[in-house]
Amino acid sequence: MMAKRFTVLDLIDIDLKEHNSLNLHCIGGRKGLAREIGIPDINRPGLALSGFYESFASERIQLFGRGEVAYLRKMSEEGKVENIKQMFSFPIPCCIFTHNLTPDRNFFGEAERAQCPILQTDLTTTDFHARLMRILLDIFAPERSIHGVLVEVYGLGILILGDSGVGKSETALELIKLGHRLVADDVVEIRCVSGNILIGTGANRIIGHHMEIRGLGIINITHLFGVGAIRDRKQIQLVVELEVWDSQKTYDRLGIEEKYMDILGVSIPKLEIPVKPGRNVPIIIETAAMNERLKKMGYNSAKEFNKNILKWIESDQARSVYFGQEDII
Missing domain, CATH: 3.40.1390.20 (HprK N-terminal domain-like)
Incomplete structure (x- = not known):
């Protein structure tokens, strides 16, 4: 730097x-x-x-x-x-x-x-x-550039990462069509403000709200969807990494284990979303944004589900032990 x-x-x-x-x-x-x-x-x-x-x-x-x-x-x-x-x-x-x-x-x-x-x-x-x-x-805030797309979904700043061609821009485009907002495409400049807040912006303000869609070319999000579909800067609160579906890999199905990504010394919650035909990735990201907001409010769906399952198992086992005992006269 x-x-x-x-x-x-x-x-x-x-x-x-x-x-x-x-x-x-x-x-x-x-x-x-x-x-x-x-x-x-x-x-x-x-x-x-x-x-x-x-x-x-x-x-x-x-x-x-x-x-x-x-x-x-x-x-x-x-x-x-x-x-x-x-x-x-x-x-x-x-x-x-x-x-x-x-x-x-x-x-x-x-x-x-x-x-x-x-x-x-x-x-x-x-x-x-x-x-x-x-x-x-x-x-004077520390900064770095990351190849990805930054969008605002339900008020949450989401940084979408992934290999070239995995569908980052297409996913962001669908999110914009659903009413969410674009902050930056292709290159995101990230600054660490006050030691623990990551602020993302476009690398170039002139071309920052344009998107490159393979097969379509360069599109202007402001002209197509209006000024309500863009933001100049946004705090990054969640990282979503898109990857091509690997049948040999075991993916998290409960969400109990939380992953984080370190950016400029700040740990940001991270989700790994496998991509394959038939998966509606924008809807998954929308749901992830709402779920993350619930977590910030103190409610963790996965942990609550796990707690209820444990209670059910314990209560079921208790009944089995009780009904399995012979009456002593």
Whole structure:
């Protein structure tokens, strides 16, 4: 996996809408906009401004709220600018001021000399911090690409895997016809967000909602079935692997033994579905999605069935023992 290169200019230019928008613009240090942001974390530099630079997280974005700005003004009034000079001796990616606040001339001057970008937003410090952390965690999340199809069935994100030609796209097409939604076909990009959530998207947004059907060619799902038949991204909650039916293999018929697939360190429930003429695979996947939702609600059909069978056996054996005993007079 290649390391990401994400710069301050990328942060300003990132296209975000409504409740995710950062409302950032540069007010100083433009020569440093190519500086790289290396880690998904933020630092409030109050201790550094007071002169304590041990364990100073200089590699993080430095966030200035009302408290830090008030302290900067007090330092400027008292002529204490050495701490500001010392702060800019570190390789800081950028400084961001919330509430549309602006630093004083001393701060601007040191930032320009160090070519450190100064950004400004009209958001509150708390709101901006929450938005920026979500964005950074998403950008720097571990990722990998998998050959498969990602669909949403009854609100559940299902990743369909299998060898080439086994019928992944055809199965997904039938699911879309049944009213479910396509997220990605052929190549699925997966990101691990917050350490335990897998988010799948199409490898290319322009061609992501097209499908290749052998014998038919490339079809546009949006044009054929409408915008209600697609999604841009979806959490992966179940993996279904399609395989050609093997008469020599013993397949699970009860579902008591649960299998999992490890993707980027996250274990996802996995089903292996054999494919052969006469099997309605889309209906099986629909049922699997409903069954998985039941499991998340605390009801496991296979385990409940097994429990009832054991109770029946125990009760039957108890009756046999009872009626098999001779009356003792």
